[in-house]
Amino acid sequence: MFAERLTRIVGSSLLLALSCGAAFAQDGDWSYGITAYGWFNDTGITTDTPQGEVDAELSFSDALDNLDFAFMGAVEARNGPWGVMSDLLYFKLSAEASTPRRLLFSDAQIESEITVLSAYATYRAYETANMAFDVGAGVRGFWIDLDTTLVGAAAPTQTINQDKNWVDPLIAARFRMDFNEKTFGTLFLDAGGTGDSRSWQALATVxxxxxxxxEFQGGYRYLEATWDTDFGESSMDFSGPILGATYRF
Incomplete structure (x- = not known):
């Protein structure tokens, strides 16, 4: 089931980057980039339940111990000032969590399956010999499945499932500067949301x-999302160093 889901999302991401590129211009040369990266992130998940708020915090080392699977990758296409980008994250992990109503429950656990697919159309608003500034708009889709188990003490064990899928509209900006012929720096920001959800991220690399x-890059990335649930509000955040390799053609 996961393989089918991941294949469908990756295929859609690649198709989006390539087909949107064709829509922006019919002539001229297109260039493409495919990036594979590792994100060594700390993870935080907070969710409201009928019994109260449950918090889980995982350092990267803890996340490795509790990680079932992860996938990360990005594609980009450019033609002149126009560009399209797509980025895919998939995490499946479990974590120990804080226990609400400690007299009733002895332990809490969160099992999560999280897919995040972002896609942008960009325009190069400013460019010189050694720097470029892009602005853009796009969407970020979330597929979130959280199973929160409250292990019973005085009360019976309970498992609360929260399955939520949604799309946030986004605005984005990217600044890139060449320090010399070989090295460069990049700063990327985006933010957006609806009345029921919001998300934003920041990425800085050298x-x-x-x-x-x-090309090879290393830096720091932060991603945060908050969404309404039947019991109140849930949120997640990922933060930590990132390393990647890009192949351009």
């Missing part, structure tokens, strides 16, 4: 250009 095809 990169090394090995040749015309290969």
């Amino acid at each position: 990169g090394y250009r090995l040749n015309e095809q290969w």
Whole structure:
């Protein structure tokens, strides 16, 4: 089931980047980039339940111990000032959590399956020989499945499932500067939401250009999302260093 879901989302992400690119311009040369990266992030999940708020905090080392699977990747297409980008995150992990009403419950656990797919159309608003500034708009889709188990003490054990899918509209900006022929820096920001949800992220990296095809980058990324539930509000955040390699053609 997961393989089918991931294949469908990855395929949609690639198709979106390529087909949107064709829609922006019919002539001229398109360039493409495919990025694989690792995000060594700390994870925080907070969710309201009928018994109170449950908080789970995982450091990266804890997350590795509790990680069932993860996938991360991005694609980009550019033609002149126009560009399209898509980024996919998938996490499946479990964590120990704080226990509401401690006299009633001895322990709490959260099992989560989280898919985040972001897509943007961008326009190069400013460019010089060594810097570029892009603005854009897009969407970020979330597929969230949380199972919160409250292990009973005085009260019986309870499991609360929260399954939520939604899309946030986004505005985005990216600034890139070449320090010299080989090294460069990038800053990317986006934010958006609806009345029932909101999300934002920030990414800062320093990169090394090995040749015309290969680039390597390292930096720091933060992503946060909050959404309404039947019991109140839930939120998650991911933060930590990131390393990636991009192949351009």
